[in-house]
Amino acid sequence: MKKLLPYLMIAAGASLWGIIAFFVKGLADYGFTSMEIVAIRVIYAAIFLLFIGIIHYRKQMILYRFTDIRFFIGTGIFSVVFFNFCYFTTISQMNISIAVILLYTAPAFVTILSFIFLKESLNMNKLIAVIGTIIGCILIAGVSAGDSNLTFIGVITGLGSGLGYALYTIFSKFALKKYQPFTITLYTFIVAAIFLLPITQLWQKVDLLLNSNVLLYSIGLGFIPTVLAYFIYTWGLQKTEGSKAAVIATVEPVVATLLGVMLYGEKLGLIQIAGAILILCSVIIVNVSFQKKNVTSVSQKLS
Numbered sequence: 001m002k003k004l005l006p007y008l009m010i011a012a013g014a015s016l017w018g019i020i021a022f023f024v025k026g027l028a029d030y031g032f033t034s035m036e037i038v039a040i041r042v043i044y045a046a047i048f049l050l051f052i053g054i055i056h057y058r059k060q061m062i063l064y065r066f067t068d069i070r071f072f073i074g075t076g077i078f079s080v081v082f083f084n085f086c087y088f089t090t091i092s093q094m095n096i097s098i099a100v101i102l103l104y105t106a107p108a109f110v111t112i113l114s115f116i117f118l119k120e121s122l123n124m125n126k127l128i129a130v131i132g133t134i135i136g137c138i139l140i141a142g143v144s145a146g147d148s149n150l151t152f153i154g155v156i157t158g159l160g161s162g163l164g165y166a167l168y169t170i171f172s173k174f175a176l177k178k179y180q181p182f183t184i185t186l187y188t189f190i191v192a193a194i195f196l197l198p199i200t201q202l203w204q205k206v207d208l209l210l211n212s213n214v215l216l217y218s219i220g221l222g223f224i225p226t227v228l229a230y231f232i233y234t235w236g237l238q239k240t241e242g243s244k245a246a247v248i249a250t251v252e253p254v255v256a257t258l259l260g261v262m263l264y265g266e267k268l269g270l271i272q273i274a275g276a277i278l279i280l281c282s283v284i285i286v287n288v289s290f291q292k293k294n295v296t297s298v299s300q301k302l303s
Contacts, residue, residue: 044222
């Protein structure tokens with residue numbers, strides 16, 4: 001059981017990510033825009049992380065140099081804010097299952113961006129995975145373009161969410177050279193919150209934010225599929241290989257799909273299912289490639 005527990009925790013963390021649409025749709029029903037929902041998520045997550053940091057990670061709350069904030073501008077604004085905005089917009093435009101599958105184009109973006117900026121090699125497995133991801137997206141968005149559940153904006157923002165999610169890995173690679181994962185996560189959400197608060201001007205909706213249902217959705221969004229999911233996933237990740245964890249994490253789109261079917265009556269066509277399976281297979285191929293590489297490396301950090 002002890003050997004299985006890390007894998008179960010990874011699956012549990014990924015499953016919590018998979019239910020994020022429940023909170024997003026709940027807040028959208030009260031009239032909040034995608035950007036406002038992003039702001040709500042990062043603000044509550046930052047508050048929770050500050051409390052956790054004060055209690056358990058005080059030493060990791062220290063920045064060595066103020067100029068290092070540039071790392072967290074990358075992870076906080078160019079990744080988290082951009083990724084969440086695109087992802088929440090996609091959820092509002094299309095089926096939850098399609099939104100999360102398009103998000104899972106992230107490994108293909110990571111492969112390409114790592115080759116360009118981190119000078120990582122491109123092997124046959126990675127190339128096959130990238131091509132598979134592209135074909136999967138074409139099957140989902142192109143061949144079935146007549147599907148009323150698909151929109152041009154939804155497809156573009158869906159791919160944008162994959163790109164934004166991938167950027168977190170790229171920026172984190174640089175930040176991890178100096179800081180621990182908790183430090184990166186904390187300042188990522190703090191920077192994102194500081195950036196979004198004046199843009200969204202959420203204080204103008206304070207009465208609505210204090211509505212009991214909105215408050216529950218907001219706290220739930222900031223804690224359950226964000227802070228709690230991160231800690232559960234990270235705990236499991238510390239006790240197993242990053243490549244295995246990434247493959248196990250593909251349970252997220254399964255959970256999201258089940259959520260869409262059971263709560264919102266969503267359906268997928270055969271072509272869309274084929275595209276989804278192709279993208280998920282590509283994710284697994286990428287991570288198998290990383291696993292082989294890790295046999296000869298000292299360690300690999302997963303963001």
